[in-house]
Amino acid sequence: MESRRIAMIFSNGNAQSALEDRGCLRFRPFSASFIAHMQHMGYRSEQSFPDCQFSYRSKDELLFLLECTRKYNFMCGENLMVSLANEGSKKSSLWLKVCQMECRVRNSDVLAVIVDRLFENHIQPIVNAAEEIIGYEFLLRPSSKMRAFNPLELFARARESGLHSSLDQAARLAAIETSARHLPQGVKRFINFLPSSVEHPYRRLNDTFKKIEQLALDTRDFVFEVVETERIRHIAHLQHIFEVCRGQGISMALDDVGAGFSSVEEMSRLQPDYVKIDRSIVNGCRNDAHKQRQIRDIIRRAIDFGGKVLVEGVERREDFEFCLDSGAVLAQGYLFGRPQKPLEMQGLH
Template sequence: MICGNCREQRPMEDQGILSLRGAGDFIELIRDQRFDPKLEGQDYTMNYRSKDELLQLFQILRYGDGTVPTDITMRLQGMKDRNDQPVWIPLPQMEARLKHHNIVDIIVDERFTSHMQPIVNHVEEIVGFEFLLRPSSKEAPFQPLELFDIARETGLHSFLDRAARLSAIETSAMHIPKGIKRFINFLPSSIYNPKYCLTHTFDAIQKHALDPQDFVFEVVETEQIHKMDNILSIFDEYRKNGISVALDDVGAGYSTLEEMIRLRPDYVKIDRSLVDGCSQDMNKQRQIQLIIERAQDFGGQVLAEGIEDRQDFEFCRTHGALLAQGYLFGKPAPTPPDTFMRPTA
């Protein structure tokens, strides 16, 4: 079962039939612009011949101050989920989908893959990988942050978050042996009901005969924590299924010390802005030491992100951050490095 927020979608057709719901106040304006809406039940249906015509329609469906009504929804005949159920979309999201149709097509068609970046322990052995979204072809390039920003604007962030998690799980099944940790990002705002929304994640792990204890799901670095209770319930659901959780970017942005202490994640990832140059910066050193001390109070394992300088690594390791990640140990790549030693059975 998949809810309407993350169900599979199909691309927007260049021409076809559209339906409007809640647009009664604009119908005469629409007719004045040579559209021919017909009332069918409570909805208005009309033909469109190009995406340019849709853009013209969006210009009509505006209040006098130029704002787009949020109570109008639109359905295009070709836009159905893979169960052939119609998809009704709020007007602002539909306009954003048309504006960013190239990026939307990448999201809907899932033209992305997962690369992996090594995570090492205190003796520099690879003990895990973080899985990061990357383009699957040079013909459809994108920046991951841009992809997620547009996904939010177009109402596709739950769909993208789900697809990215499944991509990471499948990639890990192909390349990573049992006993190696797999760190995978997630968007808290995409998970409305953890018991329901995470079912496909647990099913994918079981489908590939993977060990849940090898997985660590972390709050994605661009995601702000607005509802602490929701995060706690998500963490609880992961842990009930044998999966660990991590808090990313601690020490910068939203990941404050107080939130870390309340959430008590299994892994604490210190933000790269603190780690970079920490061996020469007393203020950064004090912040890092405080994070490590507080994490140790509840048993959280500490990982220093963005390690590029060996002296920074030495400082973090000496003071209790026994895991590390960064270009010093390897860049994200589609396969593990040649030096990666698979553990024997």
């Protein structure tokens, strides 16, 4: 039953099994000292080469076993891997680090969001200098108030559990499907994108490219936004991702430029098609000389490599006008529209 399901283990973004609150933990590689440690904790091993396994009868007991193993790994300098199996089953889930498995069990609601698609997309308009809508950014939101979540917190917990790639891909595919239902050809679709979720660009993004093809959409309508919830550590890898996406006709954007982890220097090295200036710089810029210098510097550098500048978080017309006068060509913010469900938006077709 759904109420008894405690975790869904993922491999390559797909659900492999739904585990009940009775089952067994399998460990490898195990040692005699580990068996002795678990016996001291009151557990008898059911050895089955090359693994050893311990049964559990509740989620709390499962978490206790994982906690004991994590502490053992720390004290003894070992690196036991763990896998889960339903009671009576010979088939186990994929092998994970103990800390990742513990995170997945503790954050089973994150897994449910991914597998059961407990999310939807809201879209926020992006306008040009004439305030004409040229596209929309797709934003992840909970589909039910009964299963609410904060998107930033959801991704943070997914990262701790090793599931951020699965969540990122699920959100991206859902945004593509939503765009196919609600937007006409020629309207830009800005979709958030975590570079750390794409270790092997050709393989990992293949499902994304196939989805666009299956829905008979034009790749030139898509803009993938690199969202900087993390520092860009491997510029060369991200440049490779840019090349792969651009090879499919998809444009690239760098989000939150000028704040957080996204520096102007990284922008100049990556040379995205769209540069999104962070809202913290845009808000109140009309009356702030420091922010004005920042905006002008970003715009000047973007123009040097042909990037289009989009200013985020625009709430005041005077800020919008300053940015336009400085060379920005696109804008997004409450001044032009809040994020809404596509069905609630007017004039999309």
